[in-house]
Structures are given as structure tokens and as C-alpha cells.
Amino acid sequence: MLPFEGQVVVITGGAGAIGLATAHLLGEQGARIALWDANAAALENAIAELSGRGVQCTSHAGDLSDESQVETALAAALTAYGRVDMLVTSVGVSPREDAISQKLSTWQRSLDVNMTSIFLASRAVVREMIERGIKGRIVHLGSIMGLSGGGLYPNLAYHATKGALVNMTRAMACEWADHGVRVNSVAPTWVDTPFIGALKADAEAMQRISEVTPLGRLATPDEVAHSIAFLLSSHSAMITGHTLPVDGGFLAK
Numbered sequence: 232m233l234p235f236e237g238q239v240v241v242i243t244g245g246a247g248a249i250g251l252a253t254a255h256l257l258g259e260q261g262a263r264i265a266l267w268d269a270n271a272a273a274l275e276n277a278i279a280e281l282s283g284r285g286v287q288c289t290s291h292a293g294d295l296s297d298e299s300q301v302e303t304a305l306a307a308a309l310t311a312y313g314r315v316d317m318l319v320t321s322v323g324v325s326p327r328e329d330a331i332s333q334k335l336s337t338w339q340r341s342l343d344v345n346m347t348s349i350f351l352a353s354r355a356v357v358r359e360m361i362e363r364g365i366k367g368r369i370v371h372l373g374s375i376m377g378l379s380g381g382g383l384y385p386n387l388a389y390h391a392t393k394g395a396l397v398n399m400t401r402a403m404a405c406e407w408a409d410h411g412v413r414v415n416s417v418a419p420t421w422v423d424t425p426f427i428g429a430l431k432a433d434a435e436a437m438q439r440i441s442e443v444t445p446l447g448r449l450a451t452p453d454e455v456a457h458s459i460a461f462l463l464s465s466h467s468a469m470i471t472g473h474t475l476p477v478d479g480g481f482l483a484k
């Protein structure tokens with residue numbers, strides 16, 4: 232029997248690199264997948280890839296900081312599968328701007344995507360889990376920048392929202408533990424995805440990343456996906472409210 236046989240996972244930001252790597256890994260291990268993302272074209276490709284490998288999957292395209300989109304997406308997942316066992320929130324934006332020149336609209340958008348969308352998806356999914364008596368599991372995508380105030384460049388909106396996610400994880404874990412729902416986060420270092428496309432094109436930035444990372448390299452989406460799978464699995468049954476760095480030693484320095 233596969234570890235996630237028959238279980239249903241919603242992955243927000245599921246058409247992105249880490250979300251999709253997680254979908255592939257969980258799909259290989261028997262999960263049925265619902266991918267939610269704002270990027271309709273990327274979602275279409277993702278669904279084609281997963282279906283081609285025999286993974287059962289559905290999708291919803293929409294802005295997940297919009298409450299009605301989240302509710303519509305959940306209704307569609309429940310129609311398709313009748314239940315949700317796991318949630319992975321992998322949406323994210325990183326404006327990489329200094330605070331003094333940042334516009335209020337950019338700051339607000341960071342809060343909407345990096346915090347509000349996570350609240351909305353978690354609330355919607357957990358209500359269903361509790362109503363159906365499902366001992367669900369949630370993993371959020373944080374960042375080393377949620378556990379550190381410094382990086383390669385000023386990025387206050389990202390530091391603030393990823394820092395908030397650490398405590399959202401703890402508070403959700405405490406609030407929902409009585410229902411048997413576990414909530415954890417992973418906090419990756421820089422991961423080799425289009426999210427850091429601008430950095431990858433900058434040789435000096437890549438050199439700095441290898442200098443500040445004891446293991447000296449970027450993480451891969453697969454490495455992050457395996458950590459997420461651990462936190463969703465029965466191997467982590469006694470872990471909740473935790474943020475697990477997947478950081479090549481960045482935070483150990």
C-alpha cells in the first residue's frame with residue numbers, strides 16, 4: 232500500500248515549481264490531487280503532466296486571495312473527491328524592494344497573497360476536515376526569510392509575511408489540535424525555480440548564495456517536496472506547530 236493511497240491533497244500555488252514537484256511526489260505515493268493556482272496556462276500543463284503519469288488530478292484557476300475563489304475551488308474539489316485530507320499552501324510573491332521606496336499597493340499585495348490566501352485556504356479546508364472527522368494535515372511554504380531579518384537584499388514585505396507564517400502555523404496548530412489536525416511549515420533557502428529567475432541570472436548573487444549557505448548550493452524543488460511529504464505523513468505524527476528549515480545550514484550560521 233502506498234503511503235498516501237486514496238488521500239486527497241489540495242495544493243495552492245500548485246502550478247508553481249515547488250507545488251508541482253510536491254504534486255508529483257504525492258501522486259506517485261497514491262494521493263489524488265487538486266491544484267489551485269492563478270496561472271491558468273501553467274495549470275493546464277501541470278494537469279497534462281500529472282495525468283500523463285496516471286495521477287488523478289483536478290484544477291482550479293483563480294486568485295486565491297479572493298474568498299469567493301477559494302470557496303469555489305473547494306466546492307469543486309469536494310465534488311470531484313468528496314473529501315480533503317491534506318493541504319499544502321505554496322502560493323507566494325517576493326517583491327524584493329526596499330521598504331522606503333515600496334508602494335503601499337505592493338506591500339498590501341504581499342499580505343494578500345502570502346498571508347490572506349493561506350488563512351482563506353486553511354479555514355475552508357479545515358472546516359471540511361472537522362465536519363467529516365478527518366485528521367487532516369497542513370504544510371505551509373515559509374522561507375528562511377521568515378526566520379531571519381537579513382538576506383541578499385532588502386525585502387521587508389517578504390520577511391514580514393513569511394515571519395507571520397511561522398506564528399500562523401503555531402496558532403493554527405494549537406487551535407486545531409483537538410480535532411487531530413496537524414499544521415507545520417517548511418522554510419526553504421533559495422530553491423532552483425523561476426521564483427528566483429532574476430537572481431539566477433546574476434552571477435554575483437549566486438556567488439553570495441553559495442557563500443552564505445554552508446552546503447554551498449540552491450535547494451531543488453524535489454528536496455523541498457520530500458520535506459513536505461514527511462510533514463504530511465504518519466512519520467511526523469507527533470509534530471505540529473513546527474517550521475522546518477530546508478536551508479543547507481543557512482540558519483545554523
Ligand SMILES: NC(=O)c1ccc[n+]([C@@H]2O[C@H](COP(=O)([O-])OP(=O)(O)OC[C@H]3O[C@@H](n4cnc5c(N)ncnc54)[C@H](O)[C@@H]3O)[C@@H](O)[C@H]2O)c1
Nearest residue numbers: 244246247248249268269294295322323372421422424426
Ligand atoms: N523558490 C525559492 O527560492 C523559494 C525559497 C523559499 C520559499 N519559497 C516559497 O515557496 C513557495 C513556492 O515557490 P516556487 O519557487 O514554487 O514559486 P513559483 O512562482 O514557481 O510558484 C508560486 C505559484 O503561486 C502562484 N500564485 C501567486 N499568487 C497567487 C494568487 N494570488 N492566487 C493563486 N496563485 C498564486 C503562481 O501563479 C505560481 O504558480 C512560495 O511561497 C515561496 O515564497 C520559495
